[in-house]
Amino acid sequence: MTERAETIAAKVETFVRDIVIPYEKDGRRDHHGPADALVRELREKARAAGVLTPHVLPDGSHLTQRETAIVLRRSGLSPLGPLACNTAAPDEGNMYLLGKVASAEQRARFLDPLIAGVARSAFFMTEPAEDGGAGSDPSMMQTTCRRDGDHWVINGRKKFITGAEGGSVGIVMAKSDDGACMFLVDLPDPAIRTTRVIDTIDSSMPGGHAEIDIVDLRVPAHQMLGASGEGFKYAQIRLSPARLSHCMRWLGLAIRAHEIAADYANRRHAFGKPLVDHEGVGFMLADNLIDLQQSELMIDWCASVLDTGSLGTTESSMTKVAVSDALFRVADRCVQVMGGTGVSGDTIVEQAFREIRAFRIYDGPTEVHKWSLAKKIKRDWIAAQA
Structure with missing residues (x-):
């Protein structure tokens, strides 16, 4: 690991532990x-x-994925840490995408306020299942866009759009005759209407997750991100690193939950000795250490692949499955070790459990990633027979 990343990560951890955690x-x-x-x-x-947007350097370049991993993990030690440090979803992933695809004019207008931490953003891709819209399968997208002079006109519905309420920057996906497209839009816009903010198990993201109607939204042609029909390619540029970033942040929160549970198990006595001395409890904490270490190694491996310039879709799928499942086991054990206290709001453990449970679904549920990996196994087998 580089010295610059270690230095940044140490500053972030000190800030989160000393300043952010008391705000919980x-x-x-x-x-x-x-x-x-x-x-x-x-x-x-x-x-x-000096720890705002720490993964983006003063010249606008990003830390490598391996460097980002240790910084985002430290920011994740509190659910408020990524928000405070401006490393949270969906902004962090949107910054990455705009840095890769946006024009200089688009970066100045839409990216710079995100990096400065004075704006929030939303990524409008997922659609209502009841409409047959895009969820884990973006090819099912129902939202349309058509060219009208110097503008594009967009119509459709979106669902589970994180941060749309209160956001300033939107990235809207729609399909043209050429295929999927992405557009940069200013929020709020009267043509983008929130029909409700959905009650969900998680509660760490400002604005929540909204259901949206888009009715005759007119977007200037120069606010298309990249080229018409290239939206799915841009989505992959964003989604593979974004899946990994979720792993980084939630690893930090799982580490914190384990710290709290271990402290509880050493202080709490039952049947004549500390809880940690009972094998049923001590072994759960030992299993936590194993899952946390394996998660860290998976994240580092996937980050190394992405740093080679690969899209890393296979690696990010494997990492997302392995890490989200492992961290949920960690959070679940922490709740169990702490008993009634674990399901109360007295510590952050209860929220960690809820947040990490949701993590197993968004950015592709475990089963979709496994299905994708199984398809790769079949493709590789067919290729080997040729």
Whole structure:
């Protein structure tokens, strides 16, 4: 690991442990996530500490994926850490995509405010299943776009759009006669209408997850991201690193949950000795160490592949499956070790359990990634027979 990444990661960890964690009891939040006022206050503190958007360097370049991994893991030690440091989803993934695909004009208008931490963003891809729309299969996209002079007109419905409420920058996916397209839009826009913010198991993302109607949205042609019909290619540029970034952040929270559970097991006594001395408890904590270490190794391996310039779709699928399942086991054991306290709001363990459970679904549920891997196994077998 590079010295610059170690230095940045150490600063981020100190900031999250000393400044951010005390805010976990702050009441400025609702069922869907922290209020924007709380996020702004935390980001000002991050700016003062020199840890705002730490994965993007002053010249606009990004840390490598391996370097990013240790920085985002430290930011994830609190559910508020990624928000404070501006390493949270969906903004971090959207920054990465815009840095790779956007024009200089688009970067100045839409990317720079995200990097500065003064704007939030949303990625409009997923659609309602009841409409037969795109979920884990983006090829089912129902949202359309058509050229009208110097504009594109977009119509459709979207669902589970994280951060649309209160966001300033939107990336909207739609299909033209050429295929999938992406558009950069300013939010709010009267043509983009929130029909409801959905109640979900997780509660760490400002704005929650919204259901959206898009009715005759007119977007200037120069706000198309890249070229018409190339949207699926751009989605892969974004999604493979974004899956890995989720793994990085939630590894940090799982580490924190394990720390809390281990402390509880050493302090709490039952039947004449500390809980940790009972094999049923001690072995669960031992299994946590194994899962956490394996998750770290999987993340580092996948990051190394992405750093070669590969899209890393196979590697990111394997890592997303392995890490999300392993971290859920860790969170579940932490709850079990702590008993009634584990399911209460007295510690962050209960939220860690909820957040990591949701992680097993978004950015592709475990079963979809396994199906994709099975298809690769079949393709490789057919190729070997030729």
